[in-house]
Each structure stands twice: as C-alpha cells, then as structure tokens.
Amino acid sequence: MTLSTATGTAAPSTLFDKLWERHVVAEPAPGVSLLHVDRHFFTDLHSPEFKLLAARGLPVRNPEMTFCVADHVVSSRPGRTGGNAAWSETYLADLRAGSKRYRIKLFDVNDDGQGIAHVIGPELGITQPGMLVVVGDSHTSTHGALGALAWGIGSSEGVHVLATQTVVQRKPKRMRIRFEGTPGPGVEAKDLILHAIGKLGTAAGAGYAVEYAGSAIRALDIEGRLTVCNLSIEMGAKSGMIAPDEKTAAYLRGRRYAPKAEHWDLAVQHWKTFGTDDDAVFEREVEIDVRKIRPQITWGTSPQDVIAIDATIPDPASAGGERRQAMLAALEYMGLVPGQPIAGTKIDWVFIGSCTNSRMSDLRSAANVVRGRKVAAHVRAWVVPGSQGVKRDAEAEGLDRIFREAGFEWREPGCSLCVGANGELVGPGERCVSTSNRNFVGRQGPGARTHLASPPMAAAAAIAGVITDVRQSTLEKR
Amino acid sequence: MMKKFTVLKGIAAPLMVPNIDTDRIIRIERCAGIPRERQGEYMLEMMRLDPDGSENPHFILNKPPFREAKILLAAENFGCGSSRENAVWALMGWGLRCIIAPSFGDIFFGNCFQNGMLPIRLSAATVERLAAAIEADAGNAVLTVDLERQRILTAQGEEITFEVEPLRRRMLLEGLDEIGLTLEHEAEIAAFQNRDRGVRPWLYV
Ligand code: SF4
Numbered sequence: 001m002t003l004s005t006a007t008g009t010a011a012p013s014t015l016f017d018k019l020w021e022r023h024v025v026a027e028p029a030p031g032v033s034l035l036h037v038d039r040h041f042f043t044d045l046h047s048p049e050f051k052l053l054a055a056r057g058l059p060v061r062n063p064e065m066t067f068c069v070a071d072h073v074v075s076s077r078p079g080r081t082g083g084n085a086a087w088s089e090t091y092l093a094d095l096r097a098g099s100k101r102y103r104i105k106l107f108d109v110n111d112d113g114q115g116i117a118h119v120i121g122p123e124l125g126i127t128q129p130g131m132l133v134v135v136g137d138s139h140t141s142t143h144g145a146l147g148a149l150a151w152g153i154g155s156s157e158g159v160h161v162l163a164t165q166t167v168v169q170r171k172p173k174r175m176r177i178r179f180e181g182t183p184g185p186g187v188e189a190k191d192l193i194l195h196a197i198g199k200l201g202t203a204a205g206a207g208y209a210v211e212y213a214g215s216a217i218r219a220l221d222i223e224g225r226l227t228v229c230n231l232s233i234e235m236g237a238k239s240g241m242i243a244p245d246e247k248t249a250a251y252l253r254g255r256r257y258a259p260k261a262e263h264w265d266l267a268v269q270h271w272k273t274f275g276t277d278d279d280a281v282f283e284r285e286v287e288i289d290v291r292k293i294r295p296q297i298t299w300g301t302s303p304q305d306v307i308a309i310d311a312t313i314p315d316p317a318s319a320g321g322e323r324r325q326a327m328l329a330a331l332e333y334m335g336l337v338p339g340q341p342i343a344g345t346k347i348d349w350v351f352i353g354s355c356t357n358s359r360m361s362d363l364r365s366a367a368n369v370v371r372g373r374k375v376a377a378h379v380r381a382w383v384v385p386g387s388q389g390v391k392r393d394a395e396a397e398g399l400d401r402i403f404r405e406a407g408f409e410w411r412e413p414g415c416s417l418c419v420g421a422n423g424e425l426v427g428p429g430e431r432c433v434s435t436s437n438r439n440f441v442g443r444q445g446p447g448a449r450t451h452l453a454s455p456p457m458a459a460a461a462a463i464a465g466v467i468t469d470v471r472q473s474t475l476e477k478r
Numbered sequence: 479m480m481k482k483f484t485v486l487k488g489i490a491a492p493l494m495v496p497n498i499d500t501d502r503i504i505r506i507e508r509c510a511g512i513p514r515e516r517q518g519e520y521m522l523e524m525m526r527l528d529p530d531g532s533e534n535p536h537f538i539l540n541k542p543p544f545r546e547a548k549i550l551l552a553a554e555n556f557g558c559g560s561s562r563e564n565a566v567w568a569l570m571g572w573g574l575r576c577i578i579a580p581s582f583g584d585i586f587f588g589n590c591f592q593n594g595m596l597p598i599r600l601s602a603a604t605v606e607r608l609a610a611a612i613e614a615d616a617g618n619a620v621l622t623v624d625l626e627r628q629r630i631l632t633a634q635g636e637e638i639t640f641e642v643e644p645l646r647r648r649m650l651l652e653g654l655d656e657i658g659l660t661l662e663h664e665a666e667i668a669a670f671q672n673r674d675r676g677v678r679p680w681l682y683v
Contacts, residue, residue: 026666029645034663036670038681045510056657061667073510087510131681138561138585152585155563156592156656164660166667170643172584202497203555206581236558238584259680267680302497322496322553329495419560421506428529440501440559442524 012277014174015243016209019149019274023132025166033169038131040066040161041117042104044073044091045421046136049159050098058163060102065165067126068099068106069117072421076353076384076411082109085423102162113256115387115413118142118355122226123389125255129244129271134158134167139355139437140239141232145225146252147244147271152233172238173207173283176276178214181290186471188365189224190357190435190454192216193231194296196288198306205237208284211276212242216290222251223361230356231437234303243275295470298439298452299342300330305439309457309469313338333441334449335429343467345451349432350381350462351444352408352455354418357435358386362455363394367402369459369473375407376465382409384416408462420445433461481594482653486575487622488548491538492609498522498552499559500586504568517564518571539572549621551609552579554602557586566593576623578630580605591646592656596625598640608632625651 013021023035053060060066073091075084082092092109099106107114113124117135121127121143129147134140136158143150157167179192197204210232217225225242232240249268252258259267294308305327307314315338316327331338336345352358352366363383375381383403385391391413394400400410416424418436420443426432428447435458439450451467460473508520526537533540539547550569556579557565566589569577575595580602582590590597600608611618611632622631625647630638648654675682 025670026663028659028663031643032645034660034666036667036674048514058657085507085510091510130678136561138559152561154561154566154585154589154592156589160657160660163657164664164667165671166660166663168656168660202558203581206555206584233559236555236583260683263680263683267678270678322494326496419501419506421510423507438499438501438559440499442505443501446505446524447529 012280014280014282015147015211015241015274015276016149016174019130019132020171022130023149028168031170033171034166035132035169037134037161037165037167038065039121039126039133041121041135042066042068042158043117043135043137044070044095046155046158047091047094047098049155050094050101052159053162060104060162062165063103066104066162068095068104069120070095070107070109070114071116072415072419074109074412074414075422076382076414076416076424078410078412080109080412083422085421088422112388115389116355116358116415118230119358119386119390122146122222123255123387125252125258128252128258128267129248130274134161138233139230141237142226142230142355144232144239144241145222145229146248147241147274149239149241151239172209174211175205175208175237175284175286176211176213176282177286177288179212179216179288179290180214181216182219183216183290183293186295186456186474187293188454188456189220189227191293191296192288192290193228194298194303194306194452195293197231197235197303198296199288200235200286202234202302202304203236205232205235208237210237210240212240213276214287217242218245221361222247223359226359227356231303234437244271295454295457297342297457297467298450299334299336300327301333301439301441302330303437303439303452305330306452307342309343309467311342313340313342315339343469345467346431347379347433347461347466348430349426350379350458351384351417351432351434351436352382352458353384353386353416354436355386356437357455358384358390360390360393362435363390363399366455366459367399369456369470369477370406370408370463371402373406373463373477375462379462379465381407381462382411382417384411385413387413406463417444419443426450433458433467480592480649480653480655483575483594483596483625483650485622485624485626486548486596487620489543489546489619490549490551490578490608490612490621491544491547491619492551492612493538494551494553494606494609496553497555497558500557500562500565500583501560503557503565504562509562509564514564514567515571517568518573521568521572543616543619546573548574549576549578549623550574551605551612552577553605554580556582558583561585563589563592566590566595570595578605578608591649594650594653596623596642596650598623598642600638600640604638
C-alpha cells in the first residue's frame with residue numbers, strides 16, 4: 001500500500017497498516033489478504049480441532065510457531081492436577097495427544113510456564129512487537145499492547161492456521177483513541193478503557209482496528225497497556241494496539257522466548273521501524289480527557305453499562321427504543337433500582353483474575369488495599385493469578401500472605417471464574433465484583449450478576465462487603 | 479466439508495434485541511460438554527427456556543410459525559463477544575441458515591462463512607421495517623434469500639438487495655473451503671518465510 005520504497009519516501013501510514021503490509025503473503029481476491037501468522041496460541045477449549053485436522057490428513061505446517069495452553073478448563077483449586085468440570089479431562093487429554101502428535105510445545109496444567117494464553121504470551125516473551133499473533137479467543141487483542149497485530153479467530157480459522165500458517169483477512173478501518181492527561185487517585189488502566197467503552201458503546205469499534213495513543217498511554221507500564229488492549233473487543237474492535245517504545249523493549253529483554261543476545265540488537269532495530277507517522281489518517285479519531293475519569297464499575301449486562309463509582313444507577317426512562325428495553329432487562333437481571341447510588345450494593349463474591357487483570361501490578365494494587373484488613377464475613381473472595389510466573393513472583397513478594405490473612409483464597413492459574421469453563425461458577429442471583437472483562441447475562445454462571453471493576457476496586461468491595469469507592473476505602477485505612 | 483448456500487426460502491423470526499453475545503447464544507458448558515451435533519438444542523437457552531428447563535411460551539422462537547424459522551432478523555451487534563464458533567453451530571443446529579442484522583460481531587461474522595451460514599448486513603431501518611411487518615402479521619414471515627442475485631424477496635413481493643463480498647459469495651455458492659484455497663498458495667507462503675528469515679531471523683529459532 002503506502003510504502004513507496006523505490007523512491008525512498010513513504011506516504012504517511014499507521015502502525016496497523018505498516019504491520020499488515022509486512023505480513024501479506026498473497027491476495028487471493030481483491031480486498032482479501034492472506035497474512036502470515038507469526039505466533040499462534042491454541043487453548044485447551046480448541047483441542048477437538050486436532051481431530052478436524054487429522055480427518056483431512058493435513059500436517060501442522062509450522063509446529064514451532066504454535067503453543068498449546070491449558071487455561072480454560074483447568075481447575076484453580078490449590079493442589080489441582082487437572083480440571084474439575086465433567087469435560088475437563090477429555091479436553092486436556094486431547095490437547096496433550098494433539099500437541100504430542102504434531103510436536104507443538106504445550107504448557108500443561110502445572111508446567112512452570114502455564115497460565116492464560118494472553119498472560120503468558122507477553123510474560124514469556126513469545127509475543128513481540130511487529131508480530132502477527134492469533135488465538136482462538138476474542139481477547140487476543142491483549143497482545144497488541146506490545147505493538148503486535150493480534151486478533152481472535154474462530155475454530156475453522158484455527159485449523160486453517162495449523163495447516164497453512166496463514167489467515168485469510170479483510171483489512172479493517174483504523175481508529176485512534178488518545179488518552180490525554182494524568183489520571184486522578186484510584187484510577188487504573190482498567191478504568192480508562194471501561195470509561196472509553198461506556199462513552200463510545202459496545203459496537204463503536206465494529207469494523208475497526210484501534211490504536212491507543214496519548215500521554216496517558218505512554219505513561220502506562222506494559223501491564224497497564226495489556227489491560228487496555230485486552231478490552232478492545234468489548235467495544236467491538238477487531239484489535240487494539242500500542243506502538244512499541246523503550247518500555248516495550250525493556251519489558252521483553254531476557255524473557256524466556258525473547259530474541260536471544262545474538263539477535264537482540266537487530267530485533268530492537270526492527271521494532272523501531274514502526275509507529276504511526278505524524279500525518280497518517282485514521283477513519284475515526286477519539287480523544288479522552290483522563291483527568292475527568294473516576295473509578296468505574298458496571299451496573300448492567302454489557303461492558304458499556306458502566307458508571308463512575310460515585311454515580312447513581314441510570315434510569316431507562318432517559319433512553320429510547322431498543323436501548324430502553326435493553327436497560328430494563330439489564331436492571332431486572334442485575335436486581336438493581338434506577339436512581340440509587342451504586343456504592344453500598346451488597347455483594348457475595350469477589351474475583352481478582354482473568355487475562356484482563358491477573359498480573360503482578362494488578363495483584364500489587366489489590367494487595368495494597370487489602371493489607372492488614374479482613375474480607376467481609378459474607379463475601380467469598382478469590383485471587384487467581386494469571387500464570388505460574390505471576391504466582392511465583394507474587395509469593396516471592398509475600399502478596400499471597402496478604403491476601404490469605406485477609407481471608408482471600410489464593411488459587412492456581414487459569415481462566416477460572418471469568419467464564420466458568422472449568423466448572424467454577426458464581427451461583428444464581430449472587431453478585432460478584434470481578435476484574436474480568438464480561439458482565440454478560442450468565443457469563444460467570446446461570447443467573448450470576450457481574451460488576452466489572454479494577455483490582456483495587458474489587459479488593460475494596462471484598463473488605464467492605466458492598467460495592468465501594470476505593471478512594472474512600474483507602475482513606476479509611478489510613 | 480462446507481454446506482452450499484444458494485437460495486433459501488423460509489420463515490424469518492424477528493429477535494430485535496441489541497448486542498446478543500455468543501455467550502448468550504450458547505453457554506460455555508454446552509460448548510464444552512455437549513457434542514457439536516447436539517448444540518442446537520441449547521441455542522439461546524437462557525432466553526428460550528425458563529430456569530426450570532421448560533419452554534418460555536412468550537419467547538418468539540417458541541411460538542408458531544417461528545419454531546420453524548430458517549432466518550433470524552436481529553438487532554445491532556449480533557454475535558458480539560466470545561470467538562466461540564459453537565454459536566454458529568448452535569444456530570445452524572437449531573435450523574437457522576441466515577441472519578439479517580444491521581451489524582455483527584466481527585469474529586462471528588467470519589465464522590458464519592466458514593460453516594455455510596449467510597450473515598447479511600442491512601440498514602437498521604430496513605431490518606426494523608421487515609421485523610415490524612412480521613410482528614404485525616405472521617403471514618409476512620416467509621422470505622426468500624437468493625445469494626446468486628443478492629436479493630431478498632418478501633412475502634409481499636418487495637425485493638431488497640444486499641451485498642456479499644465476491645470471494646465469500648463464491649465460497650458459499652460453491653461450498654468451497656478456505657483451507658483448500660489457501661493450500662494453492664503454498665509456494666507463496668514458503669517464499670514469504672524465506673524472505674522473512676533474512677529480516678527477522680529471531681522468529682525462526
Ligand atoms: S480469562 Fe476469560 S476472557 Fe481471558 S481468555 Fe480466559 S476465559 Fe477468555
């Protein structure tokens with residue numbers, strides 16, 4: 001497209017376009033690109049697909065570029081050896097058999113690299129800037145935080161990747177969201193992106209690849225950027241990404257799968273060659289003033305149903321048509337009354353975990369709220385680290401002790417309560433403050449009521465036993 | 479291999495709820511615990527069934543003639559959320575072959591084409607008009623979707639045009655499969671990797 005290398009000048013282009021262009025293998029039809037996949041994570045829930053590949057008699061074209069991960073169906077129970085759902089063992093057995101047969105690296109249940117695909121990809125340095133990363137999972141956008149092209153694919157596409165190391169794609173439009181300014185106290189990366197989704201809506205990103213930019217994004221550490229990019233799909237976007245910078249290289253250096261010493265300088269040189277040009281054009285631009293954002297919490301059954309913690313539950317009467325119906329249904333499901341403050345709503349559960357918020361910085365900021373206090377007697381509170389690496393680091397820092405002494409359960413890495421594919425569920429009618437990414441009807445279990453929030457907000461709710469303002473909670477602690 | 483899609487004549491059921499996510503179309507424990515061929519029984523179960531497992535008689539897909547629907551009219555952002563292809567399998571297992579909506583979740587949209595399901599984007603106004611006509615009189619529910627001509631014929635004889643990207647249209651019409659087509663590009667894939675090895679050697683260790 002816009003690269004005219006012959007003359008040595010290039011028309012202004014976006015990060016997304018530059019990386020897309022570099023991955024084009026062929027153009028099977030006008031507007032359709034066959035793109036090379038650099039890294040592919042294959043999660044346990046997809047293990048039946050090995051049979052589809054076998055049925056066609058096809059080999060895995062580049063087994064060294066795929067990584068199998070046990071994350072969705074595994075139990076988070078301390079001392080676990082596998083899953084606890086009826087189907088867990090079948091899925092794990094198929095995953096093991098497939099990875100063995102096709103010689104694909106597997107991060108099995110208790111391997112030292114095991115964890116949620118979107119956590120271990122960056123953590124082990126498997127995901128790197130400039131790569132095209134795909135996973136049969138919609139939160140693949142997470143990996144874009146390192147300056148990678150990354151999006152979720154379906155089962156059929158997953159088999160296609162195994163067989164051909166490519167994906168067939170149509171180029172999306174480009175959107176840039178700039179977060180400008182310095183966030184106030186108690187405001188985390190999660191609050192920035194939840195606020196953006198609330199403002200723009202859950203379908204705003206449909207058909208777009210999003211680039212996040214602005215001073216507040218540059219100021220975030222890599223883990224905060226991973227959280228921002230993780231939620232891109234909740235505004236309907238195909239992908240979310242952030243241009244790599246010095247922080248990105250510093251984050252990756254020395255990680256298990258990062259480029260080794262002999263290639264390191266070359267790799268960093270390469271990463272420096274992309275970034276959005278100053279006058280590149282996006283089909284849509286949004287700017288968000290971070291200074292106005294307060295800690296966020298969802299009240300409904302879509303991530304766009306989000307308000308500031310000190311706001312009141314919205315009134316459907318203020319909306320029209322389908323939106324009004326959707327709001328009424330959401331409030332009924334959630335058992336909430338319009339016009340009431342959301343703070344003070346009694347809860348039953350707290351879940352700190354998921355590919356959105358289960359990394360060291362998340363656990364640290366939650367532990368800061370929890371330290372020296374007790375979980376309310378009626379609340380069940382879990383911490384599920386995103387990976388074995390996070391769990392080890394947290395234990396080395398003593399975070400597990402802080403949580404345990406407060407009455408949290410300290411559990412084993414995996415997706416756990418985010419989706420319940422391992423049989424761990426919030427009960428019908430029970431209310432959970434969760435650091436995950438989806439508050440859909442029934443997401444954490446049939447009839448379960450989910451409120452999405454940041455790790456410190458979830459921690460504050462666990463202590464108070466009600467939805468609470470983390471800023472208030474921190475003051476009380478002093 | 480993939481089912482062909484040429485002309486589909488059948489009952490269209492209006493389900494005008496925005497943001498129907500794929501978790502709602504099929505629950506995760508059904509994806510994991512029920513064989514693919516039987517997942518249709520669990521399609522939209524949280525809407526179709528009451529908590530005790532009995533049918534909710536007020537839900538549109540439980541009422542005649544919509545029990546026999548082959549086409550679904552849906553609202554904005556249908557199939558958003560999780561990438562689970564089970565959502566398409568469940569809808570098809572229940573008997574649907576075509577979804578008409580103003581917008582779709584991106585991964586869901588792609589997954590449809592992989593399985594011989596036709597997702598059609600029409601303007602919100604058009605979908606709402608079709609839905610209103612059917613809600614007013616179930617006699618209007620029969621639609622004919624002609625992919626070759628890219629036209630929908632309503633019960634009252636109105637023709638509505640739609641567009642499907644040419645490659646995807648051809649794949650549906652002929653029942654072609656993407657892997658088969660891509661394997662024809664093997665030489666280009668190999669050439670890409672050879673070139674790339676020089677630029678990004680650290681990727682190939
Ligand atoms: S943690 Fe939740 S959102 Fe993330 S991959 Fe697992 S199930 Fe999906």
